Amino acid sequence: MQLNKLKVYFLLFRFSFSISAFTFGGGYVVIPMMRKYFVKDLKLISEQELLEMAAIAQSTPGAIAVNIAVLVGYRIAGLKGAVITCIGTILPPIMILSIISFFYQSFRDNNIISSLLKGMEAGVAATIVDLLIDMWQGVLKEKNLLLTLMAPFAFLANFVFNVNVLYIIIFCSVLCLAQSFIKNKLGGVESE
Structure with missing residues (x-):
């Protein structure tokens, strides 16, 4: 039993470290990688659980990548899992930033590194579009x-009519709460 726990802790650290080390572009890029490893390969959590954790990670303060890693770690292995995935997620950026700060002048003036970072932007955009398509399919399945x-409508409100995102989030939250309240009320009436 102790060996299995150690194996799970090692897997959590290894995957959170590698996801953090090799994904560029912020928290939304981490979600498809977590889905690949923790949902599809290891089958430690379900697709629905990951989407729920992504929603929680987005709404809590801090970096989305760290938030979702902590939630996944906690779901799989409790508090120790949360600590392990947190360390595994923050260690690569700390190491990379330490190296970059040490060689800052060389990195700043290097055209190859600048071009490489520009090229990564296209990959990040493609990964985010893939995630959006998957999330949209999940929404459509809800019917x-x-x-x-x-x-x-949220996209149109922000992109076309320049409505502040905060107002859109508040409005959508109120709509969802109202819908949940009405469904619970109707569900309570039907069961009586």
Whole structure:
């Protein structure tokens, strides 16, 4: 039993470290990688659990990548798992930033590194689009008209009409709470 726990801790550290070390572009890029390792390969969590953790990670203060890693670690191995995945996630950026700060002048003036970072932007964009498509498919499977229409209307409100994102989030939250309240009320009436 102790060996299995150590194996799980090692897997959590290894995957969170490698995901953090080899993904560029922020927290949203981490989600497809976590899905690949923790949902599809290891089958330690479900797709729905990962999406719920992503929603929680987005709404809590701090970096999304660290937040979701901590939630995944906690779900798989409790508090120790959360600490292990947190360390595994923050260690690569700390190491990379330490090296870059030591050689800052050389990195700043190097055209190859500048070009390499520009090229990574395209890969990050493609990964985020893939994640959005997967999340949208999950919303469509819910067969909830409010959720299906919410994303395009939120996009239009922000992109076309320049409505502040904070107002969009508050409005959508109120709509979802109202829908949940109404469903619970109707569900309570039907069961009586």
